[in-house]
Amino acid sequence: MTATKLEPDVRRTAEATPPVRRSAVSPLSMAVLGAATLYFLLPIFWLVVAATKSTGDLTSTFGLWFADFHLVDNLRAVAEFQDGVFFRWLGNSALYSLGGATVGTLLAAMAGYALAKYEFRGRELTFSVILGGVLVPYTALAVPLFLLLAEGGLTNSVWSVLLPSMISPFGVYLARIYAAASVPGELLEAGRVDGASESRLFFTMALRLMAPALVTIFLFQFVAVWNNFLLPLVMLSSNDKYPVTLGLYTLNTQLTLVPELKAIIVTASLLSVLPLVIAFLCLQRFWRSGLAAGSVKA
């Protein structure tokens, strides 16, 4: 993705509009924002601190400050736990999320582009049906999907989680808005006059113009799949296919029987949260443009 400078012109970004004048800082506002920061970040801070403690220190020392530094031991315990099953789970999560988001973004881009840039009978009906899909609770789909796949003996396979993850009605909705805003109709007409085929127009021109939006759709889909819990819970029965959310959940269910798992669960939780937090911090501008587009046509 090199075309990141092509921010869609749906709206101005904050960076494009510097504050007109610098007013005096309001101490009350800053205090409220500071309190909110504590609320949102303290639990994460606790997780970081807790990952450095032994299971014994977790209960016997103050939660919000460090005790004996046990992080390396904890990391080793996580790595060695059941022959490194934790990294298997992380790998599975990455596979489901990357696969689902990559294919899902392409499918959504094609569908959204078609809905935005072509006039044809049934267009609005098709869009309404797809949009209706946004309203259907995922829980209402996972269970019947399980029953359907069970009849074909397809449950407990990687595909049973991967394939449904590739379909994102919300992605189509975003792609339509972006295609309408960032792919000029005259450009397509000019291409047609030059004899370019429709698929060539899409894959060489439209896809490039939509690139920043596609990153946003990819991120939404990636996070949705990474966070998914119910679908793998319903579909998968063997440990080695679990994503990290389901894996840690099963560990957590054993906690009352095996209290020594505490340090492993805490450390593994931190490890599974970090990649996403880092990705968020690096890619936050795409989030904002995506969220903005989502709110424009509400």
Added chain:
Amino acid sequence: MTTTTAPIPAAARRRGSAPSTRAAWGFLTPFLVGFAVFYLVPIGYVIYKSLYGVRRSSTFGPIQEVFVGLANYRSALGDGDFVRGIGRIALFGFVQVPVMLLIALVLALLLDSARIRFTRFFRLAFFVPYAVPGAIAAIMWGFLYAPSLSPFNQLTRPLGADPDLLSADVILWSIANLVTWTYAGYNMLIMYSALQAIPADLYEAARIDGASDLQIAWRIKVPIIAPAVVLTAVFSIIGTLQLFTEPQVMATVSTAISSSYTPTIAAYAQISAQNYGLGAAMSVIITVATVVLSVVFFRLTRKRVEG
């Protein structure tokens, strides 16, 4: 992503009257096939399943699937635990959604005001919890609530208070806090993006008339971003109705969460117990409630928003 694949060769070669229609359907087909398989067919199937039950001809006879009409719906709505679950998430939604959206709105307005610093930092800080998967967030808060580990309890114990945030009396609100923590920043960002789109000169006239920051926020900004607020409300209502992950994970550390704590957990429990008809009926009830509530909410607020 270059010109290596051409999924619509027919449309590509075709010149003339309506190439665009064929091209459009060509682009739509891959998504629509997946949408049909993973959305439309399951919805049809769950409705079909909800109308069937299993009967045995004798105690040890073979299982037979028979049409039972609306019997599964009657048993679902006659199931006290399922209905109590509906009541529980209704209460949850009435309290948690407005509280969370109010927090999000206040934070968005503060970040949008010219009288603060470190906007970027705050924006990121509030959004970070959204990166924590619901299941992991529930595991983490489960530790934070557990009296033996909780830093809250470590702080309040010297003061003579040792609350159990996982007990039956408060667990619903402990979950509400966890959901608020996860999604407040996400909703804040939607509202903040809408605020950033308002042209600044809109405020200038009001400022010349002597309006205070608070008046501008309440009288100008909030009405303009109302559609964004409505959107966050609808997403939150949908999320509340399918509340599953957080209570399901919390149930591993709290005995107060039953297998019918929320409607979705109840449906899942029935399916796990292979009561497919009843579980399917419960799923349909949840879906219908979600769609009806979302549409009604959109209609009601659209009228007010568009005035």
